[in-house]
């Protein structure tokens with residue numbers, strides 16, 4: 447395994463086809479029937495084809511369009527309503543965005559939404575959160591000593607990760623079967639229907655049931671933890687920095703006002719809010735080493751020969767906390783604002799990766815984060831309960847980074 451650091455090397459690895467592979471270790475493939483399937487842990491022509499088709503179907507059902515904005519706004523209204531119902535009480539915020547995020551994705555993928563306190567979905571989200579804590583992106587001991595699954599299945603985490611994926615796949619299989627039973631080939635309702643119709647109409651080029659299940663799993667796993675943890679860190683830095691909260695609310699009051707629902711078109715006039723989101727993406731770097739790439743052949747990189755089959759991790763957390771940034775540990779949105787008050791993009795910021803394997807969820811994530819923050823801060827002042835210490839900004843390790851548990855009081859703004 448090689449860890450690549452620095453803007454130039456990370457860009458080079460991300461843009462050379464020879465590094466477009468994905469690892470094939472036990473940890474990475476046990477979630478997908480031991481095979482390279484889907485988008486995230488797949489490569490070659492099968493990956494290219496599946497990625498293209500998934501993006502096409504997502505777009506057909508409203509991805510990155512006004513429909514998607516409507517789904518996010520609807521979920522924000524539900525979230526604000528829930529927080530109004532428990533206003534003034536300390537809320538454990540660590541899982542607060544989970545069902546909201548799944549609902550937005552599942553409107554496109556499976557055409558349905560769940561109540562924000564739905565027990566089955568809460569359990570499912572908790573399982574996904576647990577699997578992301580069980581190891582890290584390298585795949586840990588399960589990848590390097592795979593036969594440990596027979597010697598110490600419990601101690602190595604194998605049993606837990608396997609059982610969790612059995613449950614998640616059971617849920618996805620059930621969702622796909624419900625679609626099969628009600629399928630109308632002339633009226634596709636969502637991404638799952640589109641895949642099933644392709645299967646009926648062109649069986650020779652179609653995707654298998656396992657492939658469809660892994661595509662759903664990819665979207666669920668890649669799209670849930672990352673956004674939920676970035677939103678969580680956003681809340682964390684807002685409650686740790688009262689001046690940030692005051693400036694955000696001043697901008698919301700000026701551009702949106704107290705009543706009108708925030709929209710994505712407000713973004714161009716809300717430079718400070720956009721800067722807070724960029725700073726949250728930088729400082730939290732929830733995908734600290736991206737998703738591992740793999741060398742598909744022997745390749746020269748700088749002064750080194752990287753042998754075929756080597757896993758290549760990108761030191762994104764390091765990139766976002768390195769010398770380029772002044773006082774990298776300080777949450778300072780102003781670093782993304784020019785002297786003239788415009789938003790400044792910085793090429794050292796790459797939370798979604800770059801190149802052909804770049805994240806497909808960047809547009810969705812940025813829209814979600816903007817609407818989460820503006821909807822919540824329009825209606826509430828966020829406070830740490832009396833007697834609680836400030837939550838720590840130190841991340842908790844795993845496949846993604848998260849925060850230690852902490853409580854927040856949502857105080858309605860008058």
Ligand code: HEM
Nearest residue numbers: 486668669672673676733736737798799803805806807811
């Ligand atoms: C703040 C939120 C997010 C962050 C920070 C993030 C970050 C990343 C990163 C670093 C990669 C790896 C890029 C590489 O391999 O070079 C990635 C890939 C991916 N992301 Fe995201 N992501 C986020 C949200 C989402 C969402 C909402 C979705 C679902 C729609 C999603 C779906 C994917 C998929 C499918 C891939 C694999 C792409 C491929 O291998 O071709 N991500 N993401």
